[in-house]
Amino acid sequence: MIGKIHSLESFGTVDGPGIRYVVFMQGCPMRCLFCHNPDTWDFNAKAKYEMTPDELFNEVIRYRNFIKSGGVTLSGGEPLMQPGFAEEFFKLCKRKNIHTALDTSGVIFSQKAVDVLKYTDLVLLDIKTADDNLHEKYTGQTRENNKKFLEFLQEISKPVWIRHVVVPGYTFEENRLKALAEYLSQFSVIEKIELLPYHTMGKFKYENLGIDYPLKDVKDLTADELKTAESFFILQ
């Protein structure tokens, strides 16, 4: 089994607790307007790394001392586009007691995705919007699976960190943020809510790929705006 991997980061500090080895998988079925990794979208594009779960694990284990306070994170793109690979890799990690985090948009909710969760310690669930009508406009996909995914995580008592990008003129709206906070308040498995300020650092990637950048006129979220957004949530 070969995994298509977009990139590797051996010293990640923002994708889960502690210092982590982060694996960015190739391919994503979403097309978020504010995505800063459009270079991960195309599953058929040439991946930087093509590895078996064992090969990846052998790479990770070299950093064992660095990541002992953290662990590994599978991110993307959408790691659940390659669920068999994710399951095998996490299984190897769990055998060596390495903490596993899955960074997903929850857009793929299948039996195979559920199988990956058996070896997942923490889910970093991206919620793009809590508004059913806006979800498809913002991401190209309906919100259905994202909701089912979180409901299932609650059912199996899986720890979750929520991640939400705050974008001026899109998700940075009092009503929308309050609706999201209200929706999330019913899930006791949520340990943390991370609001991520929108930035334009991924813009050059669109230019390189020859894709029109959809949020041309949108500015970075300021620190004050982020504070305002955070005031609607109980954050840990």
Ligand code: SF4
């Ligand atoms: S889910 Fe993530 S990788 Fe996929 S389009 Fe959205 S922001 Fe980009």
